[in-house]
Amino acid sequence: MPSHAEPGKGSLAIVGLGPGRREYMTPRALKAVAHADYVLGHSTYLEPLEPLLKGKTVISSSMGKEVDRAEQAIDLAKNHAVAIVSGGDAGVYGMASIVLEVLEHRGVVIPVEVIPGVTAATAAASRVGSPLSGDFAVISLSDLLTPLDVIETRLDAVFALGIPVVLYNPKSRGRPHNFALAVEHARKHLGQTTPIAIVKNALREDEETVITTLGEIEEHEPAVDMHTTVIIGGTESRIWRMGNDVKGIITPRGYHRKYLY
Ligand code: SAH
Numbered sequence: 001m002p003s004h005a006e007p008g009k010g011s012l013a014i015v016g017l018g019p020g021r022r023e024y025m026t027p028r029a030l031k032a033v034a035h036a037d038y039v040l041g042h043s044t045y046l047e048p049l050e051p052l053l054k055g056k057t058v059i060s061s062s063m064g065k066e067v068d069r070a071e072q073a074i075d076l077a078k079n080h081a082v083a084i085v086s087g088g089d090a091g092v093y094g095m096a097s098i099v100l101e102v103l104e105h106r107g108v109v110i111p112v113e114v115i116p117g118v119t120a121a122t123a124a125a126s127r128v129g130s131p132l133s134g135d136f137a138v139i140s141l142s143d144l145l146t147p148l149d150v151i152e153t154r155l156d157a158v159f160a161l162g163i164p165v166v167l168y169n170p171k172s173r174g175r176p177h178n179f180a181l182a183v184e185h186a187r188k189h190l191g192q193t194t195p196i197a198i199v200k201n202a203l204r205e206d207e208e209t210v211i212t213t214l215g216e217i218e219e220h221e222p223a224v225d226m227h228t229t230v231i232i233g234g235t236e237s238r239i240w241r242m243g244n245d246v247k248g249i250i251t252p253r254g255y256h257r258k259y260l261y
Pocket of ligand 1: 019020086087088089090091092093094118119120121123124167168169170199200201202203204225226227228229230
């Protein structure tokens with residue numbers, strides 16, 4: 001990965017920064033940021049990188065400006081080492097696709113690398129046991145870029161499979177009702193005792209987790225916001241207890257079908 005590249009010798013790293021704290025960023029992601037002359041991203045993702053940003057040109061922007069940010073990153077990357085950062089994994093509801101699409105449309109030929117990060121699904125899962133041990137599905141409830149009827153068709157299809165379903169973007173001010181819609185679809189296919197985990201700010205300072213069930217989810221709905229990932233268990237998922245404490249959710253991988261333990 002060239003640093004301080006010569007004119008015409010730029011490079012572009014599309015970097016997944018993981019859920020938040022530095023210790024959950026990969027060494028590769030940190031190296032890409034360290035080598036960059038320009039770092040672009042949303043301000044919340046840039047904050048934990050502060051000590052690494054000295055001497056670099058930092059371009060922070062707000063949500064909803066992703067296309068402008070992608071275009072700017074590509075223009076700069078023609079002659080400079082550029083890192084464009086995204087929370088979690090850059091390829092999961094992140095910046096990677098828009099950057100690659102713009103690159104493709106413009107026919108720009110430069111070295112480009114997508115660097116993976118810990119995505120919210122696995123970050124959240126790790127805080128509540130092992131709810132995603134086998135097949136699972138991921139759906140975003142944001143209808144900013146996907147029409148709501150498409151989201152509903154997908155919700156219906158994945159809940160019908162009885163596998164755990166991870167909901168990204170479960171709620172925001174602009175779309176407060178999409179979470180209730182998802183719950184309605186879940187109830188068509190799953191029992192009221194189906195375990196649910198609500199994980200807010202996974203692996204960040206102000207993390208909060210709630211373990212509940214599909215039958216009682218309405219009581220906990222206020223805990224769901226745009227910083228939250230919700231995991232709705234599948235037909236085999238169960239609440240995990242240690243002593244009398246509810247610790248999380250286990251979805252057995254299937255070892256019990258083959259082994260005695
Ligand atoms: N690229 C990101 C996802 C961006 S979409 C990734 O791979 O994780 C934004 C949504 O991700 C949020 O609305 C929330 O549902 C989820 N999210 C991101 N970081 C999170 C965290 N630390 N804790 C809980 N949910 C998170």
